[in-house]
Amino acid sequence: MHDIRSIRENPQAFDAGLARRGLAPLSSELLAIDERARALTTEVQSVLAQRNEASKAIGAAKARRDDPTDLMAEVAALKERLPQIEAEQKAVAEELTARLATIPNLPAADVPRGADETGNVEQKRWGTLREFAFAPKEHADMAPALGMDFETGTRLSGARFTFLRGGIARLHRALAQFMLDRHVTQNGYVECNPPVLVGDSAMYGTDKLPKFAEDSFRTTDGRWLIPTSEVSLTASVADRILGDLAEPMRMTAHTLCFRSEAGAAGRDTRGFIRQHQFEKVELVTVCRPEDSDAEHERMTSCAEGILEALALPYRRLLLCTGDMGFGARRTFDLEVWLPGQNAYREISSCSTTGDFQARRMNARYRPAGEKGTRFVHTLNGSGLAVGRTLVAVMENYQQEDGSVAVPEALHPYMGGLTVVEPTK
Incomplete structure (x- = not known):
C-alpha cells in the first residue's frame, strides 16, 4: 500500500x-x-x-x-x-x-528498467554443468518409471496434480526436511508451522487481494488456501507493534501451497514444474528499514546455499521493472540448470517489499528511545520450491539406466537409499 x-x-x-x-x-x-x-x-x-x-x-x-x-x-x-x-x-x-x-510497489533505484523477462540482468552463475555420456532426459519422461504418477493424480483431482510413490516420494520429503533443517540450524530462521487456510485480511495484507483473487483457491466458507506460506508467516505480525527489532525476525516454514494458475494456461503442462498443489520451504524476514537491503542479500544467499549443497548449477537474475511481482521493490530470481530441457528454470524468487505490505497490515515496530512507531519492512523468498528442486535433482542426477542418484547431502534423510531405481 x-x-x-x-x-x-x-x-x-x-x-x-x-x-x-x-x-x-x-x-x-x-x-x-x-x-x-x-x-x-x-x-x-x-x-x-x-x-x-x-x-x-x-x-x-x-x-x-x-x-x-x-x-x-x-x-x-x-x-x-x-x-x-x-x-x-x-x-x-x-x-x-x-x-x-491496486497500484504495484515502486521499484528500488537499482532495479533495471525493462518491459519483460528479456530485461532481467544475470548477476552470477554457480556450478559446473555435468557432461553426460548419454542424451539426458526431461524429468517428465523419466518420471512414471520412478513413481511420479501423473495419470493417477489427474484421475483423482484433475490436471496439474501428481501422485508420488516409493523412492521418489521419499526423495521429495528428504528435500523438504533438508532445506528446513539447514535454514534453522545454519541460517538462523525460526521454524514455524502455520495454517494453510487464511482469511481475507491475511491475503490482503500480503498483497494477494484484491488484484490476484483469481490466482488462488477459496473454500466454501470464505477462507483461502495459501499460495505460499509467505501469507501466513508475514501476516503473523499484522496489527502488532513489535519491539526495537535490533535483530531481524526470521521465519521459515514447510507447507503445502495452492495456486489456481489462472494466468498460466498452456505453460509447463508436462511434468511436475507447475502444479495446483505443491510444497515449498518459505523464508520470511521482518526487519527495520535500514536492515532490509542487507537482509535481501542474506536471504538470497541462504536459498543459494541449498542449491550449492545439492551441487545443482544455477544462476541469479536481478529482475527488471517489467518482470517483478506486484508487491516487490526488488527481486532476485534463482534459476536452476535442467539438462533435460537444456535451460535454466526458476526455482526461487527472493523479494523485498519495503513497507508496502506493512502499511496494508498495519505492522509496526518501536525504535529504542523513541515514543513513536514506524512501519516494518518485510521480505520473502523460496528456500526452495520442493517440487522444482526434485525436478532438478532428477535431471541432474539421472543415470543411463533410468535411475536417479541421491545427492550426498540427502543421504542422512533417505534411510540408506542412495539411488532411486525405476519401479517399472
Whole structure:
C-alpha cells in the first residue's frame, strides 16, 4: 500500500516510479480523491463544532429563559446533515484506499528498467554443468518409471496434480526436511508451522487481494488456501507493534501451497514444474528499514546455499521493472540448470517489499528511545520450491539406466537409499 502523504509531498517521484513500471502517471487522480476526502473530513469537523456550539447556546438560552426554538431547529438540521456528510466522507476514503490497493510497489533505484523477462540482468552463475555420456532426459519422461504418477493424480483431482510413490516420494520429503533443517540450524530462521487456510485480511495484507483473487483457491466458507506460506508467516505480525527489532525476525516454514494458475494456461503442462498443489520451504524476514537491503542479500544467499549443497548449477537474475511481482521493490530470481530441457528454470524468487505490505497490515515496530512507531519492512523468498528442486535433482542426477542418484547431502534423510531405481 502506498503512503498518500508521500504522494502529496512528491507526486513527481511517485509518477516517475510508476513510469519505470510501464504505468501511466496517477498522482493527479489520487490527489484529487485525497483532496475530496480531506475536504469532507474538514466539513464533518465543522458541522460537529457548529452543533456543539448551538447545543451550548440552547443551554444558555434556557438559563436566561429565552426562547431556544430557532437554536433547536438549527441543531436538528445539523444532526440530519451530519450522517450524510460522514457517509460521503467514508465512501471517498474507501475509494482512495481501494485505488491505492491496486497500484504495484515502486521499484528500488537499482532495479533495471525493462518491459519483460528479456530485461532481467544475470548477476552470477554457480556450478559446473555435468557432461553426460548419454542424451539426458526431461524429468517428465523419466518420471512414471520412478513413481511420479501423473495419470493417477489427474484421475483423482484433475490436471496439474501428481501422485508420488516409493523412492521418489521419499526423495521429495528428504528435500523438504533438508532445506528446513539447514535454514534453522545454519541460517538462523525460526521454524514455524502455520495454517494453510487464511482469511481475507491475511491475503490482503500480503498483497494477494484484491488484484490476484483469481490466482488462488477459496473454500466454501470464505477462507483461502495459501499460495505460499509467505501469507501466513508475514501476516503473523499484522496489527502488532513489535519491539526495537535490533535483530531481524526470521521465519521459515514447510507447507503445502495452492495456486489456481489462472494466468498460466498452456505453460509447463508436462511434468511436475507447475502444479495446483505443491510444497515449498518459505523464508520470511521482518526487519527495520535500514536492515532490509542487507537482509535481501542474506536471504538470497541462504536459498543459494541449498542449491550449492545439492551441487545443482544455477544462476541469479536481478529482475527488471517489467518482470517483478506486484508487491516487490526488488527481486532476485534463482534459476536452476535442467539438462533435460537444456535451460535454466526458476526455482526461487527472493523479494523485498519495503513497507508496502506493512502499511496494508498495519505492522509496526518501536525504535529504542523513541515514543513513536514506524512501519516494518518485510521480505520473502523460496528456500526452495520442493517440487522444482526434485525436478532438478532428477535431471541432474539421472543415470543411463533410468535411475536417479541421491545427492550426498540427502543421504542422512533417505534411510540408506542412495539411488532411486525405476519401479517399472
